[in-house]
Amino acid sequence: MQTVKMVVTGPFSSGKTEFIRSVSEIDVVATERKISSDAEKTVKQATTVAMDFGRITVDEDLVLYLFGTPGQKRFDFMWEILSEGMLGFIVMVDSTRPETFREARSILETFRAYAPTPYVVSANKQDAPDAWDVEDMRHALRLDAKVKLLPCVATDKTTVKNVLLELLYSILAEMDGGAK
Amino acid sequence: MALRGNLRDFTVTQLLNLINLAHKTGTLVIEGPSEVARVAFRDGKLAYAQVGQEDNRLATVLHRSNRLTAGQYNAIIQRAAHVTDKELGLLLINAGYLSQGDILTALQAYFTDVVRRLFTWVEGFFRFENEMMPPEDRINVRLDLENLIIEGARQLREWEQLQDEIPSLDMALKFTERPDTNIQKMNLSVEEWRVVSFINPKNTIRQIGAAAKMGDLEIRRIVYGLLQAGLVEVVRPEGAPPTAQERTRAAAPVQDKEEQKSLVNRLITRIRSI
Ligand SMILES: Nc1nc2c(ncn2[C@@H]2O[C@H](COP(=O)(O)OP(=O)(O)OP(=O)(O)O)[C@@H](O)[C@H]2O)c(=O)[nH]1
Ligand SMILES: [Mg+2]
Numbered sequence: 001m002q003t004v005k006m007v008v009t010g011p012f013s014s015g016k017t018e019f020i021r022s023v024s025e026i027d028v029v030a031t032e033r034k035i036s037s038d039a040e041k042t043v044k045q046a047t048t049v050a051m052d053f054g055r056i057t058v059d060e061d062l063v064l065y066l067f068g069t070p071g072q073k074r075f076d077f078m079w080e081i082l083s084e085g086m087l088g089f090i091v092m093v094d095s096t097r098p099e100t101f102r103e104a105r106s107i108l109e110t111f112r113a114y115a116p117t118p119y120v121v122s123a124n125k126q127d128a129p130d131a132w133d134v135e136d137m138r139h140a141l142r143l144d145a146k147v148k149l150l151p152c153v154a155t156d157k158t159t160v161k162n163v164l165l166e167l168l169y170s171i172l173a174e175m176d177g178g179a180k
Numbered sequence: 181m182a183l184r185g186n187l188r189d190f191t192v193t194q195l196l197n198l199i200n201l202a203h204k205t206g207t208l209v210i211e212g213p214s215e216v217a218r219v220a221f222r223d224g225k226l227a228y229a230q231v232g233q234e235d236n237r238l239a240t241v242l243h244r245s246n247r248l249t250a251g252q253y254n255a256i257i258q259r260a261a262h263v264t265d266k267e268l269g270l271l272l273i274n275a276g277y278l279s280q281g282d283i284l285t286a287l288q289a290y291f292t293d294v295v296r297r298l299f300t301w302v303e304g305f306f307r308f309e310n311e312m313m314p315p316e317d318r319i320n321v322r323l324d325l326e327n328l329i330i331e332g333a334r335q336l337r338e339w340e341q342l343q344d345e346i347p348s349l350d351m352a353l354k355f356t357e358r359p360d361t362n363i364q365k366m367n368l369s370v371e372e373w374r375v376v377s378f379i380n381p382k383n384t385i386r387q388i389g390a391a392a393k394m395g396d397l398e399i400r401r402i403v404y405g406l407l408q409a410g411l412v413e414v415v416r417p418e419g420a421p422p423t424a425q426e427r428t429r430a431a432a433p434v435q436d437k438e439e440q441k442s443l444v445n446r447l448i449t450r451i452r453s454i
Contacts, residue, residue, distance in 0.1 A: 003355070003380070004443070023454055053376070058450040062443065063355075067377070078370070081377050087444075161454055168448045175441050 001061050006167065007082050008052075009069040009107055010092030011100040015124040016068040017052050018154035019092060023161065024054025024066060083114040088167045091121045092154070093141065095131035101140050118170040120148040122163045127153045183308035192298045193332030195306060200224045200325040207312040212304040214393070219295060220314045226323040228314040229294035236290065238265040238283070238319060245286040247278060264317035288321045295328055299335045300397040335397070342400040345407075349386035349396065352417035353379045353403065356410055375402050376411075381418045 008016045052068030067082050083089070089111050093104045104121075111119065121143060123134050132140070138149050148166050152159045183198075187210070195208060203224035210217045215232030230236050239260075243253040260268065272278045314320060368376065371394070378388040389399035406412045 001354075001381075002443070004447070023451075056450060056454070058446050062446055064447055064450075078373065078377075081374060084377075157454065161451055164451050165448060168444055168451065172441060172444050172448075175437055175444070 001063070003063045003065060004087050005065040005067055005085065006164075007067050007069060007086045007089040007111070008092060009079070009089055009111060010122075010124075011094065011097075011103045011107065013097075014092040014094040014100065014104070015152075015154035016092050019090075019122070019124070019152070019160055019163075020052045020054035020066045020068050022154060022157050023056060023164065025057060026055045079110065080114055083111055086115060086117055088118045088120075088171050089115075090163060090167060091119060092124050092152075093121060093137065095123045095125050095134075095137060096128045098132065098140060101137070105141055118167065118174050120150055120163060120167045120170060122150050122152040124152045124154050126151045126159075127156070183306075185306060187302060187304045187306060190306070191332070191336060192295075192301065192306075193329060193336055195308075196295075196325050196329050196332060199308075200329065204308065204310075205313075206308055206310040207314075208306060208308050209312075210298060210301065210304055210306045212298075212301045213395070217294065217298055217301075218312075218314075219291075219298070220312070220320070221325075222313075222320065222322065224325065226288075226291055226295065226325060226328070227320040228318060229291040230314075231294050231297065234294075236294075238268050238287070241286050241290045242272075242278070242283070245289060247282060247286055252277075265319050266317055269319055283319065284321055287319060288323050291321060292323065292328065296331065299332050300395040302339070302396050338401070339397055342397070342404055345404055346385070346400050346414070349389065349399070350384050350417070351414045352381045352384050353388070353406075353412045354381045354415050355379060356413050371398070372402050372405065375399065375406065379412060381415050384417050 008019055010016055052066075054066040054068075056064040056066070058064060067086075069079055069082055091104055091108045091111070094100055108119070108121065121141065123132070123137050125131055126134075134149055134151050138145075141149070143149055148170065150159075150163050150166055152163050154160060192210070198204075199208065199221050201224070205222050205224075207218050207220045210219075217231040218229070219226070220228040239248065239253055239256045242248045243250070248256070256263075256268065263271070269280075269283050272283070273280055371392070374392045375388055375394075378391050383391075385399060385403055389396065392399070394402070403412070407414070
């Protein structure tokens with residue numbers, strides 16, 4: 001029995017828990033805790049304290065685990081632990097909150113430093129009326145044209161599947177590239 | 181008789197009991213697996229405690245127990261670094277910020293917490309230094325040991341039970357195929373998540389404990405909880421003890437490129453079908 005994992009990271013309240021919940025076959029084990037600081041409270045009431053944990057069984061001997069990192073900075077000691085052995089990672093960005101783009105960028109860089117695995121960026125909450133256009137976000141996030149920036153609605157399984165698939169295609173492409 | 185020995189033969193709780201009964205004055209030095217603790221007593225009462233490099237200055241203790249705001253704390257650290265704890269205590273009392281009781285309560289809580297942490301140390305050497313007392317400029321408390329001894333004894337019983345439940349730390353853990361449906365109700369702590377993230381049939385419980393920087397008692401307690409919750413099961417570890425690099429590969433233990441690609445392709449097929 002093999003297990004592989006992917007990590008879903010991104011700033012506070014970007015939709016990581018929701019994303020994993022959409023595709024996990026088990027109820028996502030999230031340790032949500034009531035938020036303490038007032039600034040964060042205006043965004044939402046509960047935050048993931050340690051991490052979310054979702055599972056997709058592939059077949060008898062392969063299971064994929066999705067780990068969501070806690071959004072709040074003060075739990076970032078978990079990041080390195082989580083990134084160990086991951087197949088790839090997804091950076092969730094809340095398209096409606098440009099004030100979080102800089103942090104998203106910094107999280108992305110941190111994870112890249114932990115492991116040279118493929119990654120994709122997910123422009124989440126594209127269903128919201130005030131969501132930024134994906135191409136505008138690419139500029140704001142200073143993402144190279146090579147980096148996949150994918151529109152997403154975390155509650156919509158189709159878009160979540162697409163993000164996961166694009167990441168897997170990147171992983172596959174890298175394996176092919178490395179073989180040459 | 182020199183009071184020195186190994187924690188395996190003489191527990192921290194037993195030591196406290198002895199210090200209490202003999203009304204001892206001096207410092208108990210415990211060399212644990214990763215750090216050294218110093219706990220001072222006067223007439224058999226807890227006076228002071230320090231563990232590893234942990235900052236136990238008054239300002240820090242007060243800040244941690246929310247007696248000082250971050251602003252006040254920073255001002256003290258930046259501008260009053262040369263002021264001793266005793267002086268700082270007097271300044272705060274005279275300025276009407278805190279009472280003597282507030283200060284002692286905060287220190288007592290901190291020192292007690294240090295001793296509680298020592299209860300989880302089951303390996304290490306101890307010695308009692310009659311002459312050694314805390315630095316002159318530090319504030320000491322006077323705390324009866326009885327309650328701590330009772331707490332320690334309770335933990336000791338727990339420790340014995342846990343040893344029965346999880347006799348060997350050289351076994352590995354794996355996720356159960358079908359975690360209980362009530363997994364959703366589980367409220368895992370940060371420590372539990374730390375352990376969960378290392379679970380792999382290739383890592384022994386001992387290795388997980390070391391990687392997560394946990395003592396034997398702590399890792400046993402957490403593993404016991406995860407076992408009870410039906411999230412994991414104990415298995416024989418796969419192969420030899422893995423290196424850090426192997427541990428990385430253990431999460432995706434694929435040998436060659438073709439195998440890796442087939443694995444990714446299986447993942448793709450599966451996700452398309454969701
Ligand atoms: N409209 C819309 N709302 C979303 C979407 N994804 C998440 N949300 C909402 O955004 C809020 C935050 O989502 P979470 O999934 O809790 O975010 P998180 O990243 O796990 O947050 P932390 O764990 O606190 O960092 C919740 O109220 C979600 O219902 C989306 O695609 N569209
Ligand atoms: Mg969350």
